[in-house]
Amino acid sequence: xxxxxxxxxxxxxxxxxxxxxxxxxxxxxxxGLVEGREIENLGAAPLGDPVEYLVCGYRLSLRxxxxxxxxxx
Numbered sequence: 001x002x003x004x005x006x007x008x009x010x011x012x013x014x015x016x017x018x019x020x021x022x023x024x025x026x027x028x029x030x031x032g033l034v035e036g037r038e039i040e041n042l043g044a045a046p047l048g049d050p051v052e053y054l055v056c057g058y059r060l061s062l063r064x065x066x067x068x069x070x071x072x073x
Contacts, residue, residue, distance in 0.1 A: 005051070005067035007041040013072035014038050020069055032056040033070055 007013060015037045018025050032055050033039070042052040042059065050061040 001071050002073065003068050004039065004053070004062070004070040004072055005064045007039075007072070009041050009043045012038060012040045015070060016073045017071040018069060019071065024066065025069060028062075028066065028070065031060060032058075033060075039070075039072065 002013070004013075004015075015033055015035055017035060018028050018033055037055060040054040042054055044051045048064070050063050051067060053060045053062065053067075
């Protein structure tokens, strides 16, 4: 299974699922990371974490641990 943290700068993918049923998963979905949405990796901070993504027309920064919870296809 490919996850959001595996994308490199410039890659685009479609979200297929968000894993978990805790507060973090709920927060990710509230930020627009829902099944069927397209997302693009815009790049990472100098030390590699966090990573910036473009989703729903806005820029979203996620830790790699959070991005691992988002399956893409």
